[in-house]
Amino acid sequence: MSSALLVPDRPAASRRRAARGGRRLTRVSGLGLGIAMMWFSLLVLIPLAAVVVTGTSGGWSGFWDAVTNEQTAAAIRLTVGTAFLVTVVNVIMGTLIAWVLVRDRFPGQRALEVLIDIPFALPTIVAGLVLLSLYGPNSPLGINIANARPAVFLAFLFVTLPFVVRTVQPVLAELDKEAEEAAMSLGASKFTVFRRIILPSLTPAIAAGAALSFARGVSEYGSLVLLSGNLPMRTEVTSVRILSSIENDNVDSAAAVATVLLVISFAVIVILDLLQRRMVRRG
Amino acid sequence: MAKYALRLTVIAYLFFLVAWPLYLVGKNAFANGLDNITGILEDPDIVHALTLTVQVAVIAVIINTVFGVGISLLLVRYEFPGKRLLSAMLDVPLSVSPIVVGLALVLVYGGRNGWFGPALENAGFQVIFSTPGIVLATVFVALPLVIREVVPVLEEVGDEQEQAARSLGANAVQTFRRITLPSIKWGVIYGVVLSLARSLGEFGAVKVVSGNVLGQTRTATLVVEEKYLNFDKGGAYATAFLLALVAVACIITVSILRPKEDR
Numbered sequence: 441m442s443s444a445l446l447v448p449d450r451p452a453a454s455r456r457r458a459a460r461g462g463r464r465l466t467r468v469s470g471l472g473l474g475i476a477m478m479w480f481s482l483l484v485l486i487p488l489a490a491v492v493v494t495g496t497s498g499g500w501s502g503f504w505d506a507v508t509n510e511q512t513a514a515a516i517r518l519t520v521g522t523a524f525l526v527t528v529v530n531v532i533m534g535t536l537i538a539w540v541l542v543r544d545r546f547p548g549q550r551a552l553e554v555l556i557d558i559p560f561a562l563p564t565i566v567a568g569l570v571l572l573s574l575y576g577p578n579s580p581l582g583i584n585i586a587n588a589r590p591a592v593f594l595a596f597l598f599v600t601l602p603f604v605v606r607t608v609q610p611v612l613a614e615l616d617k618e619a620e621e622a623a624m625s626l627g628a629s630k631f632t633v634f635r636r637i638i639l640p641s642l643t644p645a646i647a648a649g650a651a652l653s654f655a656r657g658v659s660e661y662g663s664l665v666l667l668s669g670n671l672p673m674r675t676e677v678t679s680v681r682i683l684s685s686i687e688n689d690n691v692d693s694a695a696a697v698a699t700v701l702l703v704i705s706f707a708v709i710v711i712l713d714l715l716q717r718r719m720v721r722r723g
Numbered sequence: 724m725a726k727y728a729l730r731l732t733v734i735a736y737l738f739f740l741v742a743w744p745l746y747l748v749g750k751n752a753f754a755n756g757l758d759n760i761t762g763i764l765e766d767p768d769i770v771h772a773l774t775l776t777v778q779v780a781v782i783a784v785i786i787n788t789v790f791g792v793g794i795s796l797l798l799v800r801y802e803f804p805g806k807r808l809l810s811a812m813l814d815v816p817l818s819v820s821p822i823v824v825g826l827a828l829v830l831v832y833g834g835r836n837g838w839f840g841p842a843l844e845n846a847g848f849q850v851i852f853s854t855p856g857i858v859l860a861t862v863f864v865a866l867p868l869v870i871r872e873v874v875p876v877l878e879e880v881g882d883e884q885e886q887a888a889r890s891l892g893a894n895a896v897q898t899f900r901r902i903t904l905p906s907i908k909w910g911v912i913y914g915v916v917l918s919l920a921r922s923l924g925e926f927g928a929v930k931v932v933s934g935n936v937l938g939q940t941r942t943a944t945l946v947v948e949e950k951y952l953n954f955d956k957g958g959a960y961a962t963a964f965l966l967a968l969v970a971v972a973c974i975i976t977v978s979i980l981r982p983k984e985d986r
Contacts, residue, residue, distance in 0.1 A: 465801050468895060473803065476794050480809075483863055484816060487827030490838055494830055533736060540733045544726060552734070554971075554978050555741045561917070561970040563924025564821075565944045566748070566963040569951065573747035573960075574739075580747070598740060630725075652818070659820030661927040662944070666951055679822040679927065686826055686931060695830065698823040705818040713811045 491702060495695035506696035514673045515681040516700065518592065522677075523657030526596040530653045531646055534604025541605070542612045559601045564662025567598055572667050587669030592677060595663040600656050604649030611645040611719070612638075648715045655708040659701060745967065751956070752964035759961035768938045769946055769962065776943040779854065780922035783861040787918050791869025792911060796903070798870075799877040800885075816866045824863050825931025828856060852934035857942065860928035865921040869914030876910035877903075913977050920973035924966060 465473065496503050506512065541552065559567060571594055573579075576586040585591045615638065623633045661679035668675040678701060685694035752759055763769045797803075798810055816824070832850040833840040843850060850856045884906070888898045904911075926944040933940040941949070943966055950959035 463801055465803050469797060469801055472793055473797050473801075476790060476797065477809075479790060480794075480813075483859060484866070485812070486838070487824075487831045487863075488815070488819070490830035491823060491827045533733075536729060537733050537736070540729050544730055546730060550978070552737055554974055555737045557974045557978070558741055558745065558971060561920035561924070561974045562745075563926055563944050563947075563963075563966050563970065565926045565947045566924065566966050566970070569947065569959065569963045570744040570748050570967070573751055574744040601740065655818035659818060659823070661820060661822050665926075665948055679820045682820070682822045682826065683927075683931065686822075686829070691826075691830070691836075694826055698820070698826050701820050701823055705815065705820075708818050709811055709814055712814070713807075 488702060491695050491698045494692060495697075495699035498692055498696070502692070503696045503699070506693040507700055509693070511672050511676070512678075512681055512693075512697055515676045515678045516697070518589070518676070519658055519678040520704075522589075522592050522596055523654050526593060526600055526657050527650050527654045529597060530600055530604045531650050534601075534649055534653075535608055535642065535646055537605045538608035538612055542609060556602050556605050559598050564599065564660070565665060567663040568595065568666040571595060571598055571663070576667070586667060587671060587675060589675055591668040592664060592675055595667050596657040596660055599660055599663055600653040603653040603656065604646060607645045607649035607652070608642055611642055615641055644715050644719045648712055648719070651708045651711045651715070655705055658704050745971075748960060748963055748967060751960040754960075755957060759957040760964070763946075763958050763961045763965075766958075768941070769958075771938050772941045772943050772946045773965070775854070775857075775940070776923055779857050779861055779942065780919055782858050783865060783922045784915055784918045786858075786862050787865055787869050788911065788915055790866075791914060792873055792907070795870050795873040795877055799874055800882060813870055814867050816863055821860075821864060821925065821927025822931060824928040825860060828859055828863070828928075828932050832856065832859070851932050852936070852940065854940065856932035857929050857940060860932045861922045861925050864925050864928055865918040868918045868921060869911065872914035872917070873907055873910045876907045880906045909980065913981065916973045916977050920970050923969055 495506075498506070507516070537552075537556065541549065562570070571591075572586060574581065575583050575591070575594060577584055585594060619637050620633050623637050624630075628636070659679060660677065661683070664670065664675075664677055664680065668677070670676050670680045678697060682694045682697050682701075685691070685697065794813070798806065829837065829851055831838045831840070832843065834844045834849060834851055835841070837851070840851065848855070850859065884902050885898050888902045893901065924944060925942075926948075929942055930945060930948075933942065933945070935941050935945050935949075943962060947959050947962045947966070950956070950962060
């Protein structure tokens with residue numbers, strides 16, 4: 441089972457498409473494309489453009505002042521720093537989980553597959569409540585991280601769980617075992633085989649998963665509402681900061697900070713696009 | 724030996740991160756027997772919120788399915804300038820913060836200062852702080868899900884059968900209904916189920932655009948927050964349990980339906 445929603449185009453299929461090429465637009469399909477583009481513009485492109493236009497309406501100095509405001513800068517540092525740490529954990533744990541799901545066989549594996557997708561489908565506010573019930577004030581483990589910085593880390597870790605796993609898993613499943621066996625028979629240790637043979641093939645997939653997981657972490661909001669307490673300078677993340685600016689009717693500064701987040705999202709999209717192309721070439 | 728250590732690490736990690744916390748929400752929801760659940764189901768405002776959430780999600784899923792299947796067909800079967808850019812842009816909603824989504828929609832469709840909002844309002848059509856705004860926000864966040872499921876399937880099946888049907892005299896609608904749709908059926912169904920889960924659970928974007936008016940524009944996820952912050956933890960856990968139940972059901976449905984293609 442794979443979750444195609446997080447997985448880039450399958451290499452074989454993309455090769456076939458590239459070889460065949462698509463048809464030119466007909467009148468009907470051209471009209472369809474026009475309508476689709478209009479809808480996409482009204483829903484996504486124009487609103488996102490409005491964020492950038494509003495965010496930079498005060499000129500560069502207005503933008504810079506909004507973004508470097510002490511409290512805002514603290515929120516951006518916390519968000520980006522935590523998202524980075526979480527991504528590092530995801531690269532290691534996600535690859536490990538994908539490895540166990542593909543190469544190991546044991547009863548109950550199907551249940552693990554379902555567990556991995558749950559953070560993707562669970563409403564974020566419920567995710568916050570879920571984590572609060574084990575790591576909050578009434579924790580059966582006696583661990584209470586509510587309203588503290590580790591809460592931000594934990595919430596990001598939960599919501600980004602599927603990304604690396606789901607991008608690495610299909611690549612690992614399609615990996616040719618012959619090269620590994622050849623290396624083994626030539627006396628390479630298990631670790632050497634992993635480092636020299638398996639890891640290089642997985643790197644683009646791991647990087648793609650890491651990019652998605654970083655982007656998701658940076659933009660997270662819902663799971664933090666109940667969990668982190670949103671304390672200014674301590675546990676307030678960028679999205680929360682934007683929301684409080686909106687609620688205080690300070691739309692310009694909200695849009696300026698939102699522009700920073702948008703730039704990060706776009707950077708991730710570009711990185712992903714390049715990585716997918718690289719994976720297709722290798723496939 | 725190393726095999727068992729890895730297996731154990733993964734199971735423990737997922738147990739502490741997902742399984743146990745999820746179980747506790749169920750346990751807390753039923754802490755007083757069925758009281759919490761019946762409590763929220765007897766509150767007309769919460770029933771309204773649940774109904775609104777389902778209505779919005781259904782509308783959003785229909786819009787995203789029609790748009791998603793259409794755009795997938797265009798992306799896979801046709802060549803046009805800007806295709807690669809469009810294909811990359813379609814993934815943007817996955818990585819934009821829900822709060823930014825809400826802000827973006829308010830800036831364009833807001834009744835007071837939005838780019839199009841005042842004109843729409845004069846025409847008697849309120850978007851922000853009203854149901855259309857909630858629908859727009861929900862459609863935005865779930866936009867790529869159907870496309871990401873359908874595109875790989877369309878590429879996989881190829882277009883030989885479609886060409887055959889056309890050469891035998893079938894028109895575009897017939898070809899789509901008899902050939903294309905049956906072959907992408909499962910991709911569409913996965914996409915719909917995932918979009919449904921995502922749409923029912925949207926929180927941040929809806930919070931910004933809805934105005935969160937009790938009994939009018941408050942959705943189920945907003946109820947969870949409100950209840951929890953007002954110290955009605957039973958009600959919060961019960962509502963969260965209902966939402967989690969639907970989400971888990973969606974994931975299990977997909978996992979059962981999906982053929983084990985990678986095995």
